[in-house]
Amino acid sequence: MGATITEKILAAHSAREKVVPGDLVNCEIDTIMCHDVTTTPAIDMLEKYDIKNVCDPERIVIMPDHFVPNKDIKSAEMVARIRRWAKTQNISKFYDIGRHGVCHALLPEQGFVMPGKTIVCGDSHTCTHGALGAFATGVGSTDLAATLATGKLWFKVPESQRFVITGGLPEGVYAKDIILQIIGQIGVDGALYKAMEFCGEVIDKLSVEGRLTICNMVIEAGGKSGVINPDAKTLEYVRARTDADFTVYRSDEDAQYAQTFEINVSDLEPVVACPHLPGNVKPARMAGDIPIDQAYLGSCTNGRIEDLRVAARILKGREVANGTRMIVVPATTEIWKQANREGLLDIFMAAGATVSTPTCGACLGGHMGILAAGERCISSTNRNFVGRMGSPKSEVYLASPATVAASAVAGKITDPRQYL
Amino acid sequence: MQGNAHVYQKDHINTDEIIPARYLNSDQEADLAEHAMEDLDVDFLKKVKTGDFIISGDDFGCGSSREHAVWALRGAGIRAVIANSFARIFYRNCINNGFPAIECPGAAQAIRDGDRLEIDLTAGKIINHTQNRTMPFRPLPDFAREMIAAGGLMAQIKKELK
DSSP, rough: OOHHHHHHHHHHHHTTTTTOOOOOEEOSEEEEEEOOOHHHHHHHHHHHHTTSSSSSSGGEOOOOOOOTTOOOOHHHHHHHHHHHHHHHHTOOOOOOTTSOOOOOHHHHHHTOOOTOEEEEEGGGGGGGGGGOOOOEOOOHHHHHHHHHHHHHEEEEEOOOEEEESSSSSOOOHHHHHHHHHHHHHHHHTTTTEEEEESSSHHHHHHHHHHHHHHHHHHHGGGGEEEEEOOHHHHHHHTTOOOOOOOOOOOTTTTTTSSEEEEEOOOTTEEEETTTTTTTTTEEOOOSSSOOOOOEEEEEEHHOOOHHHHHHHHHHOOOOOTTTOOEEESBBBBBHHHHHHTTTTTHHHHHTTTTTSSSSSSGGGGGSSOBTTTTTTEEESSSSSTTTTTBBBTTTEEEOOOHHHHHHHHHHOOOGGGGOO | EEEEEHHHHOOBHHHHHHHHHTTTTTOHHHHHHHTTTTOTTTTTHHOTTTEEEEEEEEBBTBBOOOOOOHHHHHHHHOOOEESSSSSSHHHHHHHHHTTTEEETTTHHSSSOOOOOEEEETTTEEEEEEETEEEEEEEEEEOHHHHHHHHHHHHHHHHHHHH
């Protein structure tokens, strides 16, 4: 019997020849990422248990992003403490202001994500990195502290679900629409505890950026990890960013899956996830007459250069509707610079949008675009929970960057295809 | 463990509802506790007494990995959560903190708000003193019980490092 890519990576990192779903493994972790919100509690725990040194400073990457640039004194104190701690621990990979970005966009961009590696971070969207053929999962602060101390973490080997995406992706329909459609179909706990493996001709044709978008949202279906078998595109992306060694694992033909879903996207339309669950999905054209106060383009889901290009294509020569405000947040400093070189930022500004510095910011109701009671936002982010972007009486609709841009122009939720 | 039940029949209660991100600029249990469940039930803190339990539906604790959700509930006096099922990261965070997350399908339907409950972790049963009935639940897996007995994941690791 064959094995999935997830089983192979977990076996290789726990010195076993083979693992099967349900096995408990103590797994070597190659990359430990830390951001601002969940790291200080981990530092507290290391201090409480008198663990003076991290296992290996070279494996640790620090990327403050949630309330960056510091939104208030308390957040400033948190990052200041992490800076001091990093210095005492000789952790040199610290992406401070000027090199900063949303960690799940920045980590692959900076060449820290490679096929066959294991990655954890105190953030649920760590599942993003499986798009490059790694095993990556989000953990809490205690798990983070344990990993910082030992370089290892326990896992129960998950069952895998296989999603075979077939057909041809229609014009105006994007990776975001695919993953929202899947979450709508299987439900927000449809992949609970499982690894979601994506394959098929549509995935093969998707850019690395689109693949990152898909794996980013597996947690919204309850998944432990998302993964895509590495191909030439993956290797080209990774090799352009690092010359470090890695091993490529791929699922065997006869690997065992808990379920296989075949999803043909030839008739898929641009969709939105309505409040207050990411699984509350319907076609954008059937959302009804829903005026919006804010359109938000950014985040670890859809703040990459390709996303900004799609939105700029729609906004070029058009204006954000009167009564609607649009906020564009390039996910990393490099993306910001690239968008600037390509003239995208000028297009956004000319359309009446504003462009901010990279941050998680308003995606999680932190800062830089918080919603008031009764306000409604269409957002390229990943969660539309009650109060997620501000007031518990506000509403968030999730959509692709194209749908966000088109809706900003129309002032209401709109199918983007009429603007392409 | 004995306390009163606070029943939220809703499924998919997420960690943004348990502790909104706007309060994550602090990681102190006492600060977080002041805002526990705020976006879901503004009267939560008025109702809860130390030792009480939350009872809920499917997929409790979904969303963000913030362990602050466990600390906020514990800080507010909650001593265990009983749910039909739990989201993965929240469940891990509970075990790592030695905070019981009890999987008991049907609990949210059978237990009424305000019921007096007693939880026997070893035997795997919930005794409902108000309704005079007992519900079994799947006991925690061995590794989880060992971890809780050791005082949580960090205490276990500290021992291993020695």
